[in-house]
Amino acid sequence: MAGIVVIGAGQAGSSLVAKLRTLGFDGEVTLIGDEPVPPYQRPPLSKAYLLGTMDLERLFLRPESYYSDNNITLRMGTPVTRIDAAAKTVWLGDEAVPYEHLALTTGAEPRRLPAAIGGDLDGIYGVRRLADIDTMAHEFAPGRRVLIVGGGYIGLEAAAVAAQKGLTVTVLEAAPRILGRVAAPETADFMRALHTSHGVTIREGVGLTRLTGEGRVSGAELADGSTLEVDFVIAGIGINPAAALAEAAGLTLENGISVDDQGRTSDPAIWSAGDCASFVYNGARIRLESVQNAIDQAEAVAANMLGAAKPYVPMPWFWSDQYDVKLQIAGLNTGYDRIVTRVAGAARSHWYFAGDRFLAVDAMNDPRGYMVGKRLLEQGKTPDPAALENPETDLKSLLK
Structure with missing residues (x-):
């Protein structure tokens, strides 16, 4: 049957x-x-x-x-x-x-780097499957040089691991800034500072011209005319x-x-x-x-x-762990025109608005901000921006 x-x-x-x-x-x-x-x-x-x-x-x-x-x-x-x-x-x-x-x-x-620019050389890895990680694990030895192509969350997470393992890490992002498609400049600025504080070099607004090497990748030529010597490459390009x-x-x-x-x-x-x-x-x-x-x-x-015939209504939320920072995201920020920043001690959050409508929140080591933001979105409520910016505000009061 x-x-x-x-x-x-x-x-x-x-x-x-x-x-x-x-x-x-x-x-x-x-x-x-x-x-x-x-x-x-x-x-x-x-x-x-x-x-x-x-x-x-x-x-x-x-x-x-x-x-x-x-x-x-x-x-x-x-x-x-x-x-x-x-x-x-x-x-x-x-x-x-x-x-x-x-x-x-x-x-x-995962999107692959084109063969026309050297993407078919050995020593180039994607990050999607268990086999991808098992295959590249031996590359993560202290002192080795890794080029990470793509400054999205996958690329930055791999960069954090490589830096923690003592590698020399360069992140290459062709767009004007990291996290350009998914996060506000304020969140990108925070994550950039986090990575540079751990010794990661981030090159923004610079494309990859081609990867070089005899059989195995050993270098990269960048669109600004500079070159890099590398031991392996991780493609985090979506x-x-x-x-x-x-x-x-x-x-x-x-x-x-x-x-x-x-x-x-x-x-x-x-x-x-x-x-x-x-x-x-x-x-x-x-x-x-x-x-x-x-x-x-x-x-x-x-x-x-099985016959429920019930429409699916998503509640988007995401997270990313990098070093000692947990970034939690609730909502979708598409169409935002204003960012409200809240800093309360070690907790930081960026709240997205389109006009008077609350869209999403990026919460860095701020689980309360994330949970309150998620609840507000579920309830269809928009918090008072002035109250958000005030670190003395009890976020739970915004739910009332």
Whole structure:
């Protein structure tokens, strides 16, 4: 009997199959992943796991026994070759797996540096999968020189680990500043100062012309004419939704796999959730690349597969750990025109407004600011900017 098949054994896929069982679904459930390990957390890869403070077993979202104990067929190291939507069949090479409902939780793939500029040399790494980290781990020896291309959160997290391990670290950002797409200048200024205080060199507004080396990368030529000697390179230049299977199956794509407000694709038997799925939020079609969205959207899809028919309303939140700073972000800052800065002791937060409307908060070592900001967004409230700026204000009073 055909049951529910989920392609993509990451945070979203694992959350979806677990929710199906929690909701009482007792039919066949199959979770298919192309990596040879059970579903695991990705955020610690570029932080605690790379730093060596988290072992492999702690990365796993659930023990492998969880899946067999809950009658979930877990297929690891098994790439899906194609989806036959008309026949409601997933193909794993020559093996056919039928489905009644199919979910695509295929996540995203890191952008690679082009071969034309030396991106195919040895010693160049991405940061997305467990294998990426395991392959590059030996490079992190004191005194070695690493060039990190891209000044977003992934690049900066890798830079923090490298600096803590005693490497010579250069971050190269072609845009005018780091975190240009995702954070206000105030947050970028704070993070830049944090990294430079740990010996990291940040080059902003300077592009990469090409990487050089005989077989293996050994240098970089920059757009301003300068050169660097390097021992290895990390590319942190963003991700693309993993949508090739969906495209080949004829599903509608729009900045990822297009889904409706319940998580259903253009094929009524196929659903999608997580980093690969795009949906309409506040009038615009977006993808949310976050752990919380992967969990929440996947659980909503599981419920809707079983007939809940409930629209998914996300509450965006993110985090990044760098050195001894925990940056927590609630909301989406798109369209902001004003920043209100709050400093209270060691805690600092930047609050985003569009006119009189509160949009988001970046909280640095400020868990209370983050939690209050999150609650305000959930309640649709806008705090008084003057009260925010006053360090004597009890933030909880803003919730009343």
